[in-house]
Amino acid sequence: MQQPPRLRSLLLSSMLPRLVLLVAVLSIILFALSFHFIVKQTDQLQQQSVDGLEQDINYIVSDTTRQLADLAANDIIINSLVDFEQRDNYLPMFFRSLNLTQAKSVEFALFDFAGNRVIDKNWNAVIPESLSSAWRQQTLGSSNAYSSVSKYGVLISVPVLLRGVAEGALVMYVDSLQSLLAPYPRLTNQLVTDSSGHVLFSSEPSLIAPNSSFSDFDDSGYAIKKADWQNLTLYSVKPTITAYREAAWTGIVLLAMIVGFVFIILHMVSMTGTLAERTLSTLYNDIKNRLNSDDKTSLRLDSDVEAQELADIREAFDKLIWDLTEVSLSNEQFSNVLESMGDMLVVVDQDKQTLLSNKRFDDFCHDQYGEKNGILKFIMQKLASSQSNELTHFSVSTGQERFVHWTKTSLADANGNIRGDIYVGSDETEQRSLESHVKVLTHAMDEATVSIIISDIKRVGQPIIYVNSAFEELTGYSREEIIGHNCRSMQGDETSKQTVDQIRKAIAVREPIETTLLNYKKDGSAFYNRLNLTPVKINGEVTHYIGFQQDVTQQRQTEQYLQDAREKAEESARLKSSFLASMSHEIRTPIHGISGVLQLMASSELTEEQKHYLSLAKFSIQGLLHIVNDILDFSKIEAGQLQIEENPFDILESLENLQSQYAIMCQEKGLALHFHFDLQGFHVVQGDDVRFRQILSNLLGNAVKFTDSGCIEVTTSIQQNADNSLKLLCSVKDTGIGIAQDKQSTIFDVFTQEDLSTTRKFGGTGLGLSISKQLCELMGGDIKLESVKGHGSTFSFTIMLEQADEALLKPVHHSSGVKREKGKKRKVLIVEDNDINQVIVKQHLNNHTTLSAKSGLEALEALNKMKVTFDVVLMDCQMPEMDGFEATKRIRNGEAGERYLNVPIIALTANAMKGDKERCVNAGMDDYLSKPFDAIDLIDKVEHWASIERNSEESAVH
Template identity: 75%
Template sequence: MLPRLVALVLLVSLILFAISFHFVAKQAEQLQQQSLEGLEQDLTFIVYDTTRQLADLAANDIIINSLVDLEQRNAYLPMFFRSLNLTQAKKVEFALFDFAGNQVIDKNWDVTLPASLDAKWRQQTLGSSNSYFSVSQYGVLISVPVLLSGVAEGALVMYVDSLQALLSPYPRLTNQVVTDANDVVLFSSQPSLIAPDTSFAEFNTRGYSLMSTSWRNLSLYSVKPTITAYREVAWISIVLVLMIVGLILITLHMLRVTGTLAENTLSALYSDIKGKLSGSEPSHSTSARIEAQELANIREAFDKLIWDLSEVSLSNEQFSNVLESMGDMLLVVDQNHHIILSNKRFDDFCAEQYDEKPAIVKFITRNFISKNRAELTHFSKETGTEKYICWTKTSLVDVNGNLRGTIFVGSDETEQRSLESHVQVLNHAMDEATVSIIISDIKRVGQPVMYVNSAFENLTGYSKNEIIGHNCRAMQGEDTDKHAIEKVRRAIANREPIEITLLNYKKNGEAFYNLLNLTPVKINGEVTHYIGFQQDVTQQRQTELYLQEAREKAEDSARLKSSFLASMSHEIRTPIHGISGVLQLLEVSELNSDQKHYLSLAKFSIQGLLHIVNDILDFSKIEAGQLQIEDAPFDIITSLENLQSQYAIMCQEKGLALHFHFNLQGCHTVKGDEVRFRQILSNLLGNAVKFTESGSIDVSFSVDRLADGKLQLSCSVSDTGIGIAPEKQDTIFDVFTQEDLSTTRKFGGTGLGLSISKQLCELMGGSIQLESEKGKGSSFTFNILLEEIDEALPILDTRAKEKTKKKGKKSKVLIVEDNEINQVIVKQQLTNHITLSAKSGIEALEALNKTKATFDIVLMDCQMPEMDGFEATKRIRNGEAGERYTSVPIVALTANAMKGDKERCEQAGMDDYLSKPFDAQDLVDKVEYWTSVRTSHNKD
């Protein structure tokens, strides 16, 4: 029986050992899996919880306002940033950037990020208004946008130089490793085994059990020595062997006891039988029963001991966990002030101090001789700042009521003290602010006011007690804009900011315009309050109304002035054209010498009158912003030579020497406004000739090439004339200004030439200056900007059209003109052609429809009764005069010369434009050119 019993015990032992080994391996695998899951949860918690906290900070009004309040943010942002502590890492760096990526403020920020990582977070957060995080060998970076109206106006960035610093404080079930895509170790729970910033591929995995998973772009590993599992199996094996030996011993003992019991039973049975046979009483033994009961009692006591030990072990573990998880510091000392117990928080605190732990304990106990609560100041060697710890003293008494020692609990009040100080500063700053500030609680019924500062009392006359707890509707009145009030209510209902001006009333009934800026305040993502800033803008509002009224009057005046000048220009140019036309007709007739002299005097007077009208119109155009500077190529040498030839004759008649000096650096073809350039130079040359009785006039030109590729043309006109007094030189370019009235009487002029020249120079990107000495002459210097163009490009010439005209051919011309004198003049100037006249647009349409002969060209006046030239032209182009005239050349003959007149003619469908008074030859050239163009088109 014994060998079979031994075999059975061995078989059961092997089965138990196999089952135990399986469960040990399974438990090791589960432990590694739990370790990986814990590591993944830690990473997720660090990234997303920190991102959420950063997002909450970015939504804080202090951060948002700092991106707007550029002047005051340095007063509170540094204190706010110093109070930030989002992770358990010892070195965390924060920075706030504005929308352009410029750093506004930081906390411990001395980071030099790689260009790719720096560009990535800026693109995601500042460019796309999204949160961004990166875990790499360069550290852990998390950025969130600071949103204003849904758009990133800045970014809040947190940086930790390594993942090792973030994950080190967390407890680990196994050795954990985190690597990046290049297999570089970013975190190792046992740096002595696997060092951070090394290649994990170089780690010899022989003798270790590995389990891995991926998280984002990282690889997570659980590394556990295989020997650990074997050690646990070995211990189990020893336990099993002991259990087997014990089982064998117990079995042998049971066999022995069973044998003894059986023997005793048989002996008792034999004795009983023998006694009965002999007639004596049998003796009963209870030793077996008593021995069995003792074994049962021993087993029961043993089980109870095991249970009690288990309970004590569990209680001690729970108690230790409670102590270590306490947010406060715990210190327990005996009656001799020796440490009995302390938690990790107190140990870490002692590590930050300069003194050793016994000295710190002595310092604490010395301050608690006669009190149970005190706030002590400690100096931290890590941060270099003082820490304020509130200590509480409690006696340690055993179960018998004996005093065993003292318990000290310390709470760190440093941050609370700093926060309270910060709040006091903010409250004081708000109360002393010169701007009225009001805060209302929109979560309560009626949205009552909960705070106003002193500036509000000064502005409205209401005291704090009169307004706090009530609504601001008392400041509204009958004249308060209801639509504006509705806008405010709608903005509050939608939890949106608003800035609006309301008519409010002070406590004494005085009305004032209130510039109200309401901003929502969020707590935990929910708008709970509104803060309002109020300003009295009554005077500003009245000024705006006054300026608006003045601007409207000025615009009306400018429109009337422009309309008056346009009307007067038309009315003056029409008779001037009549006089000029008659004089041109007289010029081609037979005249004696006296008549020719008189005719030249009349033409000179007409030219002077036209020059005055043109000066007034040019000045009006400049003043109204209607003068446009053309940008066309021209030959500067040709233009200057023409001016030289023109004024050489005038100088020769007065006996003056005229000298032109050129330094153009080979620039001939330029791009600019030739007409206005000639006008400026003509004004200066005309004044030089007019005010110089003897001597000479020197004109010099030079060209400088600027850095932007443009040309600066400088011109100086110097004379030996009467000069200008120093006290008059500052006003010589003003409107209607000459040196004195005698000059006006002697030489004539409007006083507009120099003013127009100055403004033309400025319109062309230049300026004009004067140097003069009374009685010795003057020197005017001006410069304008031009562009150099390729000499090979053709220059558009206003007379280029004449080259294609065909002379000698009589054309049929329809003259549409309501002024009879102008009709006669045009007919006489076109004696070589066949002409027919009409007095209005209606007569012109009738003539085109009823006349059998086809007209080659129409000369159209713009201002006519019944139907003007613009309407008549549109109807002709629309076919109301027949299909044969839809493309007939139409040339405008108009006395209008304001901005837009030429464009209006083109929009109406006219082909060309001739402003009155015009030269007879210009009219002939226009007619012959357009009739030749029409003839060539018909041939095609």
């Protein structure tokens, strides 16, 4: 038998003739359309050429006429008609310079009112009498411009007007139109003829010569387009062969496209046939394998996408297989169906012999005492008089009872004859257990100490469907009174409307919510209800909300008590801060007195023994002041009043000053002090210079204090972070006594030192390291310790800084350009209530004239009554009757007179808490000295401020 053709061959043989016909028709249509558009484009090109020629002639005539008219309106031309001397001297040169067109030979002439030529340029024109009469009549007679284009050439004339009347004429003549139009580019060959067919212009003289007759031109093989302009005819001439040549090139391009299109179609047809053949072959192999194999897994195509028709064929085949399977269902398959049943099944005949039983029934019998027949006999006896019954069985494996609900059904054949009975057993042990579990849960909820409610949000009004006993006890409402109603009945006038709205919104979007609101019991008493609402989903939909309620009235009262206690603690902290500020003032004042007396003694003649005693006293004063400063700093940190400032400073200068300061102390103890810098070029930074020096001073002071021999090394480096911020790393390493490992974890705690012997031997408050740690944290860093007992310690800390411009550094007031008069006695008013401090300040300023006052009132009185004008006022801040702040404000307000409106006022204060310096500035003070102060600082500030020439707007704190 002959082999049938392949699907691909059939597709190719069927589609190729149609493809050839389609390509032929498309080719003819494309060639026809292309030729049509080429001819149309040629016609449009010729029309554009004719229009361009007309525009060129119009432009030449109108533009030249305009230029002549501009010349005729020139005063030189007009005056020349009456000023013969000017005409003869200047116009010939002016005419020779005229160049109005691109023609090589142009003739100009100026005629008077009688038509006589008075001035010309290359005027050799031979004009017919008719043309000469025409321009004279039009221009000289009617005072209008005149133009003519003919075989005699191009002539344009304009009148020279004097008081609106033509007193002469300017005339331009070109012997041919050819010379005027020749320079312009052309789209096609162009011609201009007069009414008799005489050629005036030809863009291609080799094709048609100028001055020839157009009727002598053989126009076969040419496409001609013409248009009339005045008494002339304009032509566009283009060879027809050009259009055919363009059509030929277009045809070649189209032919190449068609050939490519044919190859693409052939390839697509071939690929389509191959794909169809492969798809059908795959489907065939799939069906074949499924029929011949036990594995019914369907083969997949190479592509994940299967055509709908193939899917339909596969689905129809699967349905056919399934139908055949159902029809030819064997006993084994029927048994499998029975085995898959969830219930136990046994079939007996009329003689009570077992015909069929599934595996679940057999497993059930294996879990019972006795044999299978005995168990079946027991079941049949119990169901002898009823169709169903629940029987209790004992499970051997679990040792518990099993509850099985048995159902008996008669087994009938196709004719309705009874052939036996079918027994089906459903094990309800788990359901019984579940029911028992539900009862336990219900009992647990009912006996729970937390109030529980359940509401049905699918019903109108969202009524309550369950409450437990705790709810009844909490609210006083019984189940009968609240079930079927909404919880709104427990709300009152004091219940927060906002909280109620939040609950409603949460329920509306089916979200849980936990909140506290004020509710009212049945007896009207109010209580704070902590409510937790949780949505309950059934089949993915929220149908109920379960709520847990708790009386938190006592908790609210406790929170209020804690809030009151917190406010009292904060008030206590404020009182503590105020007390410390007062104590600081009270302690610093006598310290200042002692320090001042010691400074005065130091300036007197003393024996070596007295100088030694004096140095001991100064050292004690510095130690006492250091302790006071530590306690004050700690109190500031504890009260949250210490703030880190952000100002530009030269960190290299600060480090060098600290090196100079501690080098003397190290030298006295025989210690070597080494400073190492790696600042990466960042000398000027933004940060708190005072607190940085305080941290490093604390660590250096401890290193010097606890090191008896060896050296101290200070290493400082700066790293630039990705965000351009700067991280300063500084370490202080010593060879001192070291710190034991078990004491290192508490070394930064408040009032903590390694042991009591340290305090007895070296002194100190134990606050320095604690303050340093908190300062580091306030500046964005940290501090850590590495130490070995007896081998020294290394304290390392980090702080965060920012880059700063060196130009932002504030200059020291000594270098501000103020010219001081050295040795000049100043008049200083000392406002100080403490007699000792008055004496000290006066002695420090013994080179100046001083006057003292004990209060702000006395200061105002002295300033008003004294004829002498004081150069500087030293103002104590804390004084009886009127303090320094109030006195300064009054001086600035003019109560001391016009001359003291801007007098320099320097604050003398023992306060050092947060805001003290700002209070001085706000009061109008110019500078600030904190007690105890050095005599050098006092003298320096007095001389500085007394030397400044001040105006009404100048006020600054240094």
